[in-house]
Amino acid sequence: MSTVFERPKALSDVLMHYCPGCTHGIAHRLVAEVLDELGVCDNTVGVAPVGCAVFAYNYFECDMIEAAHGRAPAVATGVKRVLPNAVVFTYQGDGDLAAIGTAETVHAATRGENITVIFINNTNYGMTGGQMAPTTLPGQVTTTTPYGRDPKLIGYPIRVCELLSTLTGTAYAERVALNNVKNVRNAKKAIRKAFEYQLAGKGFSIVEILSTCPTNWGMSPVEATRWLEENMIPYYPLGVYKDIGGDK
Amino acid sequence: MKGRMLLAGFGGQGILFAGKLFTYAGMLEGKNVTNIPEYGPEMRGGTCNCSVIIDEDPIGSPLVLEPDILIAMNLPSLDRFEKSVAPGGKIFIDSTLIDRRTVRDDVDAYYIPATRLASDAGIAKLANVIVVGKVIRETGICSMEIMDKVLEKVVPPTRAQLIAPNKKALEIGYRFV
């Protein structure tokens, strides 16, 4: 009998803390599969955020660092400057990356820091119980926008890939979603490409992953997937926003 | 002799450089030395000064509040610091740029037209080093031989052509009476 599906070696054999239906688990798995396929897990340092993925340091088999809220790109910069030949990635949520850590994100990108950022956009602060994130959609109800996000009062969501694509140092920026099999496969391709760009020394690469948060959205996983498709994808169109191509 | 020196003038007159020369000389003669440019509440725009201490004993505060030797390269510096000079101290005044005498009668004052001497000798930027020569003659704070060595050390190799004019300036100051 042949094995057709198994845990990637780069993914730790431990119970994850994520809620049922949350797509963090899929994203973790895709990153781990790519580390395995590229054969780089033993040459990788990952940096975990503050947010739902705070325990990511327990879930990957490579060396891991737990950073302060928003500071993962700065920590990754320090690591990469010491170990320029190692693979260095951060795994961050929307509050971490696009609110408190905006400066660290933008400047790591504009320096062309040769790291890979895995960015989970689920439109809210999941870990603290579903507050407004910089990516919360107009009208979306969260615990700190109980009447819906009113752009007149608190402005508009940040489209991270579009923003970072304007920076010369960004080598690769793509937005993907984990809402169906096809898109999951695309997500993996994007993650692989991002790591390949890093291995080729091309500069800053980021994959924004539209994810669901059934618990805080108050939906079943199926409803959450539908909500992502109907609300998030129209506001955050999938696709490649920056790709400096193969030869640089 | 031991010396608490205060060197003061306009930015660009080479005050810090002159201070560095004395500091180096003290160091090469095996003494304790400190040098601190104007830093602190007394800082003002446009003027520049530095404190240099050369002492056989360990040096406490590097700030010279009561100098034994004051070098004043412009009028604001003389106005500001002449009262602080220790009784029996020595004041060196660039008389090209300062057209008054010191008001102190308990110090020795030396008037040297350093800026004019420098331009007459075709070394217009070296009035500071001319005064250094004069200070060495009048105070014996270090020897001329040591100062020659200091110049060779302080002037970077890429600008070695500046050593000769500096030595000339030193000589002019030392011989001026």
Added chain:
Amino acid sequence: MADKVLVKGNEALGEAAIAAGCRFFFGYPITPQTELSEYMAKRMPKIGGTFLQAESEIAAINMVLGASSAGARAMTSSSSPGISLKGEGISYIAGSDLPAVIVNIQRGGPGLGGIQPSQSDYFQATKGGGHGDYHLIVLAPNSVQEIVSLTFDAFDLADLYRMPVMILGDGMLGQMMEPVVFPEHSERVLPEKTWATDTTKGLRKKNIINSLYIKPDVLEKINFERYARYAEVEAKEARYEGYLLEDAELVITAYGATSRISRNAVNALRAKGIKAGLLRPITLWPFPKDAYKSAAKTAKAFLTVEMSMGQMIEDVRLAIDCLRPVHFCGRTGGMIPTPGEIEAKAEEIARDF
């Protein structure tokens, strides 16, 4: 032995860090420490090191955290307002048991304060600054040569005890030129960094650098362990310099720049027949309590001299269990006390002896 060279404090610090094996410096401009960053920017590329100007002090300290995690000797420097911003990162470095060297060339505060020399970050340096139960080793040089030797010590102590070390200076020390000799290397034998996240290379299980312990009993245990290490630091690493303390009735105590000014005052007071001495803490944490206890045997009173509203004075009182009166003489806001001011205060105190 190498030749004596005449160097500014700021530059001496940078060169000593390089000589001590620091190859990663993350900076952000702020007066009056900018010269140190500029020096590193000039020197690091020439020796194969890295100077990186970060987007903020926050980013800089987190780059230090990353570089240190990867096993390198890393350093950042700033001045008071910038150190406040680094507070978060310093707490994380302490909580992650990482070595790091942080330089604070203090300026007047609070807020934007001023740019002139100050010692008003004593509390921040010795009592916290960031959140949580932790300490920094705090080194307070008072000469350019000591800047050099304490910079070596800073890196060694950080590695030895796996904790952040702060070099606490001020603008006066940073600007001052004195002759120094640079040692070639440190003499200490240090443990290997088996904990570093420098990739497993397939040779070991993964390492994790982390300060999060979600279970309170686990976090408590970790904190207990860390404080056991701090107790060892307190027992072994407290340092001070005494000057004319043997028969001192009035013990003047000051660190850094004010200790030099106080030394002048002590000499002047002795000339007037007042038995004054100087106790200069070199480590502000651990505070050299035993030295104060023993000075209290002959002392009738203590006088702390600080460029602040009086911060170290609290540690002096604690060190001697308030057995003697502890007086204060200080200037703040960037003003520097004169030897005359200290003498006047000392004479006023000595009148009651």
